[in-house]
Amino acid sequence: MTNDPPVSDAVESTAADIASMEIRGAATIASAAADAVAAQARETADETADPEAFERAVRRAGRRLYDTRPTAVSLPNALRYTLGRMEGDEVDSLRDSVIGAATAFTDRLGRAQRDLGRVGANRLRDGDTVMTHCHSTDALACVEHAVEQGKDVSAIVKETRPRNQGHITARELRDMGVDVTLIVDSAARRYLDDADHVLVGADSIAADGGVVNKIGTSALAVNARERGVPIMVAAQTIKLHPDTLTGHTVEIEMRDEAEVIDADAREEIGEIAVENPAFDVTPPRYVDAIVTESGQFPPESIVTLMRELFGESADRPWEEPDATTDATGPTA
Ligand code: RUB
16 A cells, blocks of 8 residues: 555546536547546646656556546546556656657547548538437537538437536537427437438447447447437547457446436335446447447448557556556446
């Protein structure tokens, strides 16, 4: 045991905001995590001249952030990028390497989303209607770019119980000048005949092309396939889950039952079980295209890109160098 100080306030508050979903959505979580690691590096460098203590503090910040939500791989990928580039013999150089990596990472995020938006927009034609689920900045980048190209795009927006992230999507699409129709989740099949595309984001993409996204995505995809509506997943490459290359599965977050039913209603109903999985897995056969900043891919070929970017296995730089924790968690 060491007497290491707690993580910085910036890391603690970012971690609390990610856990409570004040900060949410895979890309936004990744960006906030990189900024928090940089803040920890800045603060620790002011407090110690000991390079080992510095490295421990920054790794500890990484672990605190890693432990907040388990499903969006953009979070560990942000930590891989920032902590994996920590180098130097002195605190100053260690600090600069971490801050430089965090800045490069957030710049890349922004660029990747713009590039991906350009690719996704090419799939949308003038007059098309998209059906959305949840709120995805990657998915919205495609619509935004299509609108900038002068295309008239409409949207059918699923509200996305239990947290209603569809309301955020509806607002942002309205701000782009898109005509929006909001529907309850269970109305999706009825309105699929009016849609030209299902357009969703992703929290993680597995090596077999399975898409992990907000609960309800898989039911939407199955219904869309049955109605002949193509399913497009907008996901920049930080959503590729390198652990799945070696057979690990993606942990599906289970959230508080209070998001599903309030305490009074629960009390009135009596003894029941309530389950609240936040995500599900859409098998690759229900996905037509995964749109990334490196172009669009059929889901079955995403593994090639994953290998190119991550090699055969993924490191875990937030762990102490001698830690031997297994990456496996409860699975979908
Ligand atoms: C958000 C969600 C989004 C993906 C992609 O879930 O499932 O579709 O994270 O978002 P939650 P983005 O609200 O539980 O975080 O494209 O912005 O990364």
